[in-house]
Amino acid sequence: MKIIDSKGRLFGKVSILDLGAAGVILLAVAGIFFFPGTSVIPGVAQSNVKSIEVEVLVRGLSAGDFDGLLAEFQEDKQASIVIRNQPAGTVEILDTERLPRTTPVPQPDGTVKALPDPRPEVALIHDMVLTFGSQAQVTSAGVVIEGTKKLKIGTPIRLEGRTYDFNGSVITIRTDVET
Template sequence: MAILDSKGRLFGKVSILDAGAALVIMLVLVGIFIFPGTRGSVAQINETKPIEVDVIVRGLGVGNPEALIKQFEEEKKTNIIIRNQPYGQVNIKSVKQLPRTLAVPQPDGSVKELPDPRSNFFSADMIMTLSGQATITTDGPVFGNNKIKIGTPIELEGNNYNFNASTIEVRVLK
């Protein structure tokens, strides 16, 4: 009796394709249950540390920037939303308004940064330092379920404001 007959069956009973499919399924099951992998999940690491996050706000349309900055300094807290996921409240450690400047070409070909002489000051640029507790993972700090890294957009929300900022620095405190 031949091992393989004219119809492609082993010993005349089992098709080679069926045997190959059964072998692949068995190898997949062995791979899933016997060698499940060595990577852990984020949920296994529960180290929480205080962090500071510097965010930059560019071109915020506001009628009275000084009053908004004063409000930040008095309230000392704001709600943040990261990637459309509300995180909760964080502390506002500091707010620094950036001066409005223009790049002005000079006669010798160089460029100088000079104060903006225009009187329309209905926009503000500022750097805010936010502080709070974050879970520290191997990939970096996590607020809620969102990683916080340089470039992460953060939405700040309060009683009378809602605007976006971009993360420019993340510091894990000891």
């Protein structure tokens, strides 16, 4: 009996090409599991990771029970954030500040005053400044959250929680925060 027959089969049963393909696949799988290479987040130096505080301006938030929403922020201080449509982890909600809804009213002497908006439909529209804290890498190019998401003033952010999902815009980033 020949070791390799005229059709290129080993002992007349298995093709040599099939054995070669199976060997390449086994080597690839072994290479993936035993030599995985670099980490998923390349270039993140752990020594540059600092605590940061970020203030987000939320304008025109429609909420029927705004006080209940503020109470939820106090109760469940964790929120998921999305930066440029990419999930960027969770943050800790530190503070919320309700901003008054005003409208400019001309005065008889020609000046303009900002007075509370009397329109009934505005009662369900709210503005606030939300402050959250997180860990981020501080680089010469700015603040980087989750290894790849750059955070700068003006960056749109989406906050998601148990009962809310709304957008805001970054207005302040503080990197000199004591932990």
